[in-house]
Amino acid sequence: MERLRKQQLLEQSIYGAIWTVIFLLPLIGGYFAVSGGLEKEEIRVIVHDSWLSILPFFVLFLLNNYGLVPYFLFKKKYWQYIISLAFLISTACWVIPGPSMQRFPKEFRYGDLRKGKGKSQRDLIIKMREKARQEESVHWEAPQANDPVLEKPQRPGGFPKPTPYPIPPFTIRYLIHCVIAFLMVGFNIAVKLFFKSFRDEEMLKELEHQRLQSELQYLKYQINPHFFMNTLNNIHALVDIDTGKAKSTIVELSKLMRYVLYEASNKTILLSREVQFLENYVTLMSLRYPEKVSIEKNFPLEVPEVQIPPLLFISFVENAFKHGVSYRKESFVHVVMQLEEGNRLAFRCTNSTGTSSDEQHHGIGLENIRKRLRLLFGNDYTLSITEEDDKFDVLLIIPLL
Numbered sequence: 001m002e003r004l005r006k007q008q009l010l011e012q013s014i015y016g017a018i019w020t021v022i023f024l025l026p027l028i029g030g031y032f033a034v035s036g037g038l039e040k041e042e043i044r045v046i047v048h049d050s051w052l053s054i055l056p057f058f059v060l061f062l063l064n065n066y067g068l069v070p071y072f073l074f075k076k077k078y079w080q081y082i083i084s085l086a087f088l089i090s091t092a093c094w095v096i097p098g099p100s101m102q103r104f105p106k107e108f109r110y111g112d113l114r115k116g117k118g119k120s121q122r123d124l125i126i127k128m129r130e131k132a133r134q135e136e137s138v139h140w141e142a143p144q145a146n147d148p149v150l151e152k153p154q155r156p157g158g159f160p161k162p163t164p165y166p167i168p169p170f171t172i173r174y175l176i177h178c179v180i181a182f183l184m185v186g187f188n189i190a191v192k193l194f195f196k197s198f199r200d201e202e203m204l205k206e207l208e209h210q211r212l213q214s215e216l217q218y219l220k221y222q223i224n225p226h227f228f229m230n231t232l233n234n235i236h237a238l239v240d241i242d243t244g245k246a247k248s249t250i251v252e253l254s255k256l257m258r259y260v261l262y263e264a265s266n267k268t269i270l271l272s273r274e275v276q277f278l279e280n281y282v283t284l285m286s287l288r289y290p291e292k293v294s295i296e297k298n299f300p301l302e303v304p305e306v307q308i309p310p311l312l313f314i315s316f317v318e319n320a321f322k323h324g325v326s327y328r329k330e331s332f333v334h335v336v337m338q339l340e341e342g343n344r345l346a347f348r349c350t351n352s353t354g355t356s357s358d359e360q361h362h363g364i365g366l367e368n369i370r371k372r373l374r375l376l377f378g379n380d381y382t383l384s385i386t387e388e389d390d391k392f393d394v395l396l397i398i399p400l401l
Contacts, residue, residue: 004202011195015065019058026050049097056092057184063088064185069192085185093177212375228253234287249287256280260311268307268401271345275299275337278313282335285321293325294332300339307401308345309376313337315369316349316394324351324392340397347396353389373398 029050030043064085072081231253238246259277263269279299286295317335325331331352340346373381373396382397 004199007195007198007202011191014191015061019061022054022058023051026054052097056096057181060088060092060181061184061188065188065192069189073189074196089178089181089185093174093181096173096177208375212372228257231284231287238287249284252280253284256284264310266310269310271306271308271400272303274308274310274313275303278317278335278337281314281317282333289325289327289331292330294330294334296332296334298334298336298338300337304339304400306343308398309372309401312369312372312398313347313349313396315366316347316396319366320349320351320392320394324353326352343400345398345400347398348394350391350393353387353392 026047030047068081068084068088072078072084231249235246235249235253238249256277259273259280263273279297282295282297286293289295317333320333320335324333332350333352334348334350336348336350338346370383373383377398380399382395384393384395386393386395
């Protein structure tokens with residue numbers, strides 16, 4: 001959630017920075033125009049008219065970014081979004097004021113500056129301003145319809161002379177504003193989708209994490225309750241035969257339950273604790289079966305201080321006892337764990353085929369283990385399941401954390 005808030009703050013900061021620069025551009029242009037001979041009143045008119053032209057685009061951005069996109073586009077209401085956006089763009093482009101050149105004196109609107117080639121542009125502007133003051137046309141009001149300045153001068157032969165600074169007609173200006181509006185909206189949508197993809201990715205990761213935790217909780221309760229029931233029955237029988245062994249077995253059972261209920265709730269656990277848990281599990285399971293069932297375990301004598309995900313191997317061992325032991329014929333369960341080069345851990349669980357191998361292959365927890373391995377290690381692991389006529393073998397190699 002903290003990363004999502006940071007991404008939202010970054011997105012809003014980008015919008016704020018861009019619009020701050022856009023609104024500052026007229027002021028920056030006015031600052032450089034002062035050195036060109038324009039006075040403060042002229043700069044004020046230019047900045048004022050520029051901000052009035054920018055304001056409709058800014059309002060359009062706010063409505064699109066905080067209204068149309070989240071409520072229509074992201075909710076897949078595409079027709080509502082297109083119609084609403086087209087209406088807003090057409091309205092915004094309609095209310096944009098015309099060019100500010102109409103508000104300046106006539107000397108600023110026609111070709112006097114062009115005629116003054118070779119002279120200082122600043123001196124020409126100052127000269128025209130003084131002339132405008134003398135003619136009392138310095139108030140920069142919009143020209144009237146009967147202004148002789150607007151009358152098109154005629155060439156010899158009756159043809160009108162071209163205006164040195166023609167103002168585009170309303171239709172052309174309207175189309176230009178529409179193109180600018182569409183480009184701005186397109187950029188806005190691109191930025192929104194860019195950050196939305198990051199937010200969606202974070203949400204997917206969070207959902208996968210929650211799913212992984214749910215699977216872990218499920219795996220914790222997959223240890224067959226019948227195992228605890230049968231173990232308690234064996235302990236009850238040991239009370240009359242070997243009281244000391246019965247007491248130690250109860251202690252081991254309590255350790256097993258404590259690990260499952262409390263320690264295994266962590267994201268990772270020490271490898272030594274997982275090894276101790278597997279040893280306790282195999283020892284307690286051996287109480288259920290007669291001596292003709294060969295149960296072997298081989299774990300590292302010296303376990304390094306490394307972390308692994310908890311309850312990663314228990315489903316393999318549980319399925320080996322559940323599907324690999326038969327009371328009618330000799331059976332075996334062999335569990336081996338060893339450290340390999342490259343900071344990797346190899347776990348092998350081999351058992352006889354006491355029941356259908358297909359049933360064991362789809363046994364409790366195996367599918368969840370596959371999903372967990374993909375979520376935890378991606379492709380950086382090896383899981384090999386080999387089925388033979390009289391043997392079922394599982395090999396798992398994972399990197400140590």
